[in-house]
Amino acid sequence: AIFTGMGMSQHTCGVDNVQNEINLALITGNLGRPGTGVNPLRGQNNVQGTCDVGAMPNVLPGYQLVDDDEARESVEDVWGFEVPAEPGLTNVEISHAIGDTVHGLYVMGENPIMSEPDGNRTEQRFREDLDFMVVQDIFMTETAELADVVLPATTWAERDGTVTNTDRRVQRMRGVHKVHENTRHDFDILCEVGTRLFDGDEFDFDGPEDVFEELREVCPIMHGMTYDALGETGLHWPCYEEGDEGDPFLYEEEFETEDGLGRIEGVVHQEPKETPDEEYPLVLTTARLEEHYNTGTMSRRSPTLSKQHPENFVDVHPNDAERYGIEDGDDVTLKSRRGEITVRADVTEDIKEGVVWTTPHFAAASANRLTNDVLDERAKIPEYKAAAAEIEVDIEAAGDDSPASADD
Incomplete structure (x- = not known):
């Protein structure tokens, strides 16, 4: 089996990268039986389920294309309104369109001020060009601080519903039913x-199970599932008819x-859109820490996790550190064409010479102040994993990023 993290697709050639994984599985026969296939380890809880039910801009529930007239009409019959035949916008495309075709946002469980690439420009658009914004979240994130209306929501552990694992197993979630004051379920x-x-x-549902019953009507791959059938262990989709055990x-x-038959498609190597030069001679890449999660909305509020990693840092190879005059533990300025952050330098051979590595978890010094918002032409995923960068030394130390100011 092939297991891959989200970094594989976070390039302007991300689709080609994934296609090559598919090519490898096809050529070696690693498919169609247990322990095979291409398995993306999703970046967040229930990403699989969110995609399954049609949250991506180009598909209806069950990955039916929005430009498929027959599929669209079958969904319209249930939903009772006309579904646009053209795909919508992805997150980054929405951010780019603020002030042009996008004037208001309803943000749920997302912290784009920190999670979007080119964070300084993103924040500027949110502050200056949006007419109105609602944020629905469990904590007061950096994005929520800019909202006109904040709707406090409950956490996953407090509410009922379903989630889907990366192996397509749909499972029941049973909330603890202890809801904090002044919060409500999504x-x-x-x-x-x-x-x-x-x-x-249209929104007169009795509860999550009632919503799931409507989902069954518009999502063929889940049509055979019921709450009773999901039971304690869940079912894999596709599950077309009641009684199916799923695949x-x-x-x-x-x-x-x-x-x-499967399709093997050749691809051509592509360099990142931004490569090192005289002004920015280093390659910046980003990734997550085991102890922290995304933009830190939840994980940085944990004293235990924050004790492990209380602030951001940058990994620097010893040869690069010697060339720049950097000692392990020094505070440095990490720069790109889009911004700069102040971080602690960790001198380590864990990183390749000529490459520096940092994280997006910390509001005081987020990697996404530096990342490039150029997109893969097909998947529209930004190139988080490669940008040109430079380091400056002999700067004043930045203040710690306390858990109380955390965000997601």
């Missing part, structure tokens, strides 16, 4: 907002192509 918030926005009873792995007999 389900209740969205139903009330929907009821106020639209006439009729723990795909493509045992054939692929979903006209002739049933």
Whole structure:
């Protein structure tokens, strides 16, 4: 089996990278049986489930393309309104369109001020060009601080529903039913907002199971699932009819192509869109720490986790450190064409010479102040993993990033 992290796709050639993994699986026969396939280890909880139900801008529930007239009409019959036939925008494309075609945002469980690339420009657009923004989240994030309206929500552990693992297993979530004061479940918030926005009873659901029943009507790969059938262990999609046990792995007999065969597609190597030069001679790459999660909204509020890594840092190879006059533990300024952050230098052979490595977890010095917002032409994923950078030394130390100011 091939297991891959999110960094594989976070390049302007991300689709080609994934295609090569598919090519490798096809050529070596690693598919159609247990222990095979290409398995992306998702970046956040329930990313798989979110994609499954149609949260991506180019698909309907069950990965039905929005430009498929038949699929779109079948969904419209259930939803009762006309679905646009053109794909929508991705996160970064929405950010780029602020002030042009985007004038208001409803942000749920996302902290784009820290998570989007070219964070300084992103924050400028949010501050200056948005007419109105609602943020629905569990903590007061950096993005929520800029909102006109904040809707305090409950955490995953407090609410009922389903999640889907990266192996396509749909599982029941049973909340602890201990809800903090002045917070509400996402389900209740969205139903009330929907009821106020639209006439009729379109948002008159009895609970999460009632929503799941509607999902079954519009999502063929989950049509055979019921809450009772999910039970304690869940079911894998596709599960087309009630009584189906689901498929723990795909493509045992054939692929979903006209002739049933897989497609090997050749790709051409592409350099990152921004490569080292005289002004910015280093390659900057980014990644996550084991102790922290995304932009730190939750993990930096944990004293135990923050004790392990209380502030951001940059890994520097010993040869680069010697050339720049950097000692282990020095505070340095890490710069790109888009911004700069002050971080502690960790001199280590764990990083390749000519490459520096830092994280997006800390608000006081987030890597995404430096990253490039150029996109893969097809998947529209930004190039978080490669940018040209430079280091400056002999600067004043930055203040610690305390857990109390954390965000996601």
